[in-house]
Amino acid sequence: MGRGPLLSADPLRDHKRAVLDADSVREAYRRWAGVYDAVFGGVSAPGRRRAVEAVNGLPGTRVLEVGVGTGLALPKYRRDKRVVGVDLSREMLEKARDRVAGERLSHVEGLLEMDAESMAFADASFDIAVAMFTASVVPDAKRLFAEMSRVVRPGGHLLFVNHFSAQDGPRWWVERAMAPLARVLGWHPDFATTDLLDGTAIVEAIEPCAPIGLFTLVRVRNGAAGGD
Numbered sequence: 001m002g003r004g005p006l007l008s009a010d011p012l013r014d015h016k017r018a019v020l021d022a023d024s025v026r027e028a029y030r031r032w033a034g035v036y037d038a039v040f041g042g043v044s045a046p047g048r049r050r051a052v053e054a055v056n057g058l059p060g061t062r063v064l065e066v067g068v069g070t071g072l073a074l075p076k077y078r079r080d081k082r083v084v085g086v087d088l089s090r091e092m093l094e095k096a097r098d099r100v101a102g103e104r105l106s107h108v109e110g111l112l113e114m115d116a117e118s119m120a121f122a123d124a125s126f127d128i129a130v131a132m133f134t135a136s137v138v139p140d141a142k143r144l145f146a147e148m149s150r151v152v153r154p155g156g157h158l159l160f161v162n163h164f165s166a167q168d169g170p171r172w173w174v175e176r177a178m179a180p181l182a183r184v185l186g187w188h189p190d191f192a193t194t195d196l197l198d199g200t201a202i203v204e205a206i207e208p209c210a211p212i213g214l215f216t217l218v219r220v221r222n223g224a225a226g227g228d
């Protein structure tokens, strides 16, 4: 059993993995919406804070947040960023809309029910796209990556914060044992960086986040042309 680097291909992917389609995502997050902030808000807060700090430090104002969920990140963006959020789940978006109205988040320009794997935005509409705890949820993470790349201008930035599966050890076994439960959970416990990134991605940094490196921030430069 090799201890490959984070980006190495995983030769041990012969375990059963449940398929997550758009309907199972909608169904899972219809159930999670009412309790999402209480159950996941705390443990995921440091990773979310880290990702938004990274967004706030980047050039460009047009920000797309895919899988915006209940909008936990929205109050944390710098007010000169213009933020659009998309999500598949109507119930999660309702929570996000309540947050925007309740906290008067005027930098949030839109919250749209939309599939992040096939978005209605023109090419190069954004400077930055960020997916927080969403890449392991979407049915096809490589399609998500390609679509985020399309709607961000060349030289812009794509950011992902996520739990990525362990390479070996007890956590590796637990994550693989949980893999068939993806439809119930609403995410893939065995999600690996190789599920998201192929060899052509311009990865600028892979940074472990608190707590105890459970989450990882991946920073990608979009395409080769242009940029700040």
Ligand SMILES: C[S@@+](CC[C@H](N)C(=O)[O-])C[C@H]1O[C@@H](n2cnc3c(N)ncnc32)[C@H](O)[C@@H]1O
Pocket (backbone or CB within 6 Å): 025, 026, 029, 044, 048, 066, 067, 068, 069, 070, 071, 072, 073, 086, 087, 088, 089, 092, 114, 115, 116, 117, 131, 132, 133, 134, 137, 138, 139
């Ligand atoms: C684990 S939640 C993360 C929510 C939020 N980003 C956060 O930091 O709390 C994942 C979200 O991704 C959304 N999602 C999953 N697949 C999607 C897709 N293909 N297009 C848009 N949203 C999607 C789900 O509905 C859910 O709201």
